[in-house]
Amino acid sequence: MNIRWNLSGDEIEKESFRVIYEETRNTPLATLPEQEWRVARRLIHTTADIHIADTLTFSNNPIQAGIEALQKCANIICDSKMIRSGLSLAKLQKINPQYTEEKLICSISDEDVITKAKKEGRTRAICAVEKNRHLLDNAIILVGNAPLSLAKTVQYVLEDNAKPALIIGMPVGFVNVVESKEYLTTCSIPYISLLGRRGGSALAVTTLHAIMENILD
Amino acid sequence: MNIRWNLSGDEIEKESFRVIYEETRNTPLATLPEQEWRVARRLIHTTADIHIADTLTFSNNPIQAGIEALQKCANIICDSKMIRSGLSLAKLQKINPQYTEEKLICSISDEDVITKAKKEGRTRAICAVEKNRHLLDNAIILVGNAPLSLAKTVQYVLEDNAKPALIIGMPVGFVNVVESKEYLTTCSIPYISLLGRRGGSALAVTTLHAIMENILD
Numbered sequence: 001m002n003i004r005w006n007l008s009g010d011e012i013e014k015e016s017f018r019v020i021y022e023e024t025r026n027t028p029l030a031t032l033p034e035q036e037w038r039v040a041r042r043l044i045h046t047t048a049d050i051h052i053a054d055t056l057t058f059s060n061n062p063i064q065a066g067i068e069a070l071q072k073c074a075n076i077i078c079d080s081k082m083i084r085s086g087l088s089l090a091k092l093q094k095i096n097p098q099y100t101e102e103k104l105i106c107s108i109s110d111e112d113v114i115t116k117a118k119k120e121g122r123t124r125a126i127c128a129v130e131k132n133r134h135l136l137d138n139a140i141i142l143v144g145n146a147p148l149s150l151a152k153t154v155q156y157v158l159e160d161n162a163k164p165a166l167i168i169g170m171p172v173g174f175v176n177v178v179e180s181k182e183y184l185t186t187c188s189i190p191y192i193s194l195l196g197r198r199g200g201s202a203l204a205v206t207t208l209h210a211i212m213e214n215i216l217d
Numbered sequence: 218m219n220i221r222w223n224l225s226g227d228e229i230e231k232e233s234f235r236v237i238y239e240e241t242r243n244t245p246l247a248t249l250p251e252q253e254w255r256v257a258r259r260l261i262h263t264t265a266d267i268h269i270a271d272t273l274t275f276s277n278n279p280i281q282a283g284i285e286a287l288q289k290c291a292n293i294i295c296d297s298k299m300i301r302s303g304l305s306l307a308k309l310q311k312i313n314p315q316y317t318e319e320k321l322i323c324s325i326s327d328e329d330v331i332t333k334a335k336k337e338g339r340t341r342a343i344c345a346v347e348k349n350r351h352l353l354d355n356a357i358i359l360v361g362n363a364p365l366s367l368a369k370t371v372q373y374v375l376e377d378n379a380k381p382a383l384i385i386g387m388p389v390g391f392v393n394v395v396e397s398k399e400y401l402t403t404c405s406i407p408y409i410s411l412l413g414r415r416g417g418s419a420l421a422v423t424t425l426h427a428i429m430e431n432i433l434d
Contacts, residue, residue, distance in 0.1 A: 003368050003396045008338045016391040048389045048414035049266075082419065085302035121225045151220050172265045174233040179220045197265035202299065202417055 013045075020044050029053055035063045035214055039192065042210040046202050055195040057185070062166050065190035066140060066211040069165035073098040075139040076208070077132055078106040079125055079149040079171075083142050086205035088212075095215050107131050125149040129156070136162040144204030147171040147180035154183045167191040168207050170199035230262075237261050246270055252280045252431055256409065259427040263419050272412040274402070279383050282407035283357060283428040286382035290315040292356040293425070294349055295323040296342055296366040296388075300359050303422035305429075312432050324348050342366040346373070353379040361421030364388040364397035371400045384408040385424050387416035 007015070020041055024030055029040050040053035073096040078084045084106040092099035107113050107128040117124040125146030136156055141164050143150040150169045156162035169184045169191055171177050181193050192207055224232070237258055241247055246257050257270035290313040295301045301323040309316035324330050324345040334341040342363030353373055358381045360367040367386045373379035386401045386408055388394050398410050409424055 003365075003393055003400060005343070005365065005368070006339060007365075007392065009334075009340050012340070012390075012392045019391040045390065047417065048391060048394065080303075082299045082303045082422075086297075086299045086418075117226075122223060123226050123229070126222070148220075148222065148224075151222070173229075173262065174236040174265060175224065175229045176220055177265065183220060200264065200417075200419055201303075202419060205299075 016045055017041060020050075023050050035211075038213050039063070039207055039210040042206040042213075043194075043203055046206040047200075052194070052198065052203070055198070057191075057193045057195055059185070059192075060188060060190040062190035062192045063211055063214065066166045066208070067215055069138065069140050070095045070212065070215065072096070072138070073103060074165055075135050076104050077135060077139050077141050078104065078204075079128070079143045080108060080145040080201045081106055082201035083144050083204050086202065088209065091209070091212055091216060095212060105132060105135065123148050126152050129153055133160075133162070136164050139164050140208065141167045141169075142204040142208060143168065144170050144199060144201035145172065147173065147176035151176065151180040151183055154180070154187055157187050157189055164189060167193075168204050169193040170204045170207065172199035172203075173197065233262055234258060237267075240267050252428075255430050256280070256424055256427040259423040259430075260411075260420055263423040264417075269411070269415065269420070272415070274408075274410045274412055276402070276409075277405060277407040279407035279409045280428055280431065283383045283425070284432055286355065286357050287312045287429065287432065289313070289355070290320060291382055292352055293321050294352060294356050294358050295321065295421075296345070296360045297325060297362040297418045298323055299418035300361050300421050303419065305426065308426070308429055308433060312429060322349060322352065340365050343369050346370055350377075350379070353381050356381050357425065358384045358386075359421040359425060360385065361387050361416060361418035362389065364390065364393035368393065368397040368400055371397070371404055374404050374406055381406060384410075385421050386410040387421045387424065389416035389420075390414060 032040055036058055040056055043053045044050055084104045087104055108124050113124050113127045113131055116127045126148045129149055129152040141153055150171050169181060177197050181195050184191055184193055249257055253275055257273055260270045261267055301321045304321055325341050330341050330344045330348055334344045343365045346366055346369040358370055367388050394414050398412050401408055401410055
């Protein structure tokens with residue numbers, strides 16, 4: 001079997017990026033500015049789907065907003081535990097040594113959130129956003145799972161003057177997903193999204209890691 | 218904006234499954250046996266990609282093997298922290314109350330694994346499998362990230378008589394991924410895989426959750 005056993009992680013990444021470049025260089029992705037291309041490339045790298053970035057959308061200078069928020073040690077609010085566990089604390093600490101686990105917030109499995117959702121017949125996702133309303137200003141919001149997490153955040157922006165630094169809006173699925181992303185496009189705050197049904201926790205994580213590359217490389 | 222705010226999690230899942238059924242009922246997926254269909258449906262649900270299950274492969278009665286291993290509280294060895302954090306301990310405990318966090322094993326960020334990988338110029342993934350060689354027998358192996366994690370596990374099966382209960386082999390990417398899955402197909406132990414480049418931590422997690430549905434529903 002033709003397996004290359006002795007490659008290092010860095011060598012595998014370099015070879016992967018070479019293949020991605022080869023397979024996208026005659027597509028519109030090749031015309032993206034460098035910082036946006038890094039996001040597209042990481043999305044393709046994470047999914048091995050050459051077309052995953054075709055609906056990638058940047059609005060209101062989100063990469064610069066993300067860089068500045070990371071440098072200020074902004075709270076990072078995640079809609080799933082998988083997002084929180086996928087974020088590299090080591091890399092965050094290279095950007096700002098003040099980063100600790102406590103700055104990576106996910107309330108989806110908090111007892112009070114579970115109880116409230118069950119009692120009210122609503123999703124845990126929406127109850128978690130409500131719980132963290134007071135943390136939204138200046139935070140980086142990562143949504144890779146629940147569309148109502150994104151929609152509730154957007155509602156706070158539009159109707160309650162919340163001012164997150166950056167929203168990475170990539171919920172996934174068949175119900176409320178397309179709609180929540182359209183709702184996001186009515187915001188004038190910085191955001192990155194994948195329009196349509198596609199998304200996922202790994203995609204939200206890798207988008208923030210791609211932003212971090214601009215500081216760390 | 219046409220967002221349906223007041224759906225419960227169960228209602229969203231039910232509606233999602235309805236859409237997936239509608240969009241796949243004239244495809245080969247519709248002919249899958251019930252237990253395999255549940256896996257395909259969850260993969261589509263997790264990615265919102267109707268074609269994600271087109272290369273889904275089952276071999277050596279893997280769903281029954283998984284059910285029996287879960288009922289015996291088998292170790293679940295994960296190649297990424299995202300997999301471990303995505304697994305539902307609450308559901309596992311409904312199957313076997315002896316399940317604890319300690320049965321969900323991931324060594325990718327262990328200090329000794331990081332040190333060894335750096336020293337030897339190899340991947341952390343392969344060093345993590347080596348560290349857990351003594352745990353492979355009767356374990357459920359979840360690979361959603363690193364192809365060399367899958368390849369090393371297969372090598373232990375073929376050349377060192379390791380006997381995992383079930384391998385869910387869904388690494389993702391451009392280097393060694395297709396090859397590691399082809400290597401898996403030479404095993405005579407139970408496995409589920411997504412042939413080709415596609416895969417991911419969320420897909421490995423959701424495959425095990427789909428197997429669990431057969432016990433819990």
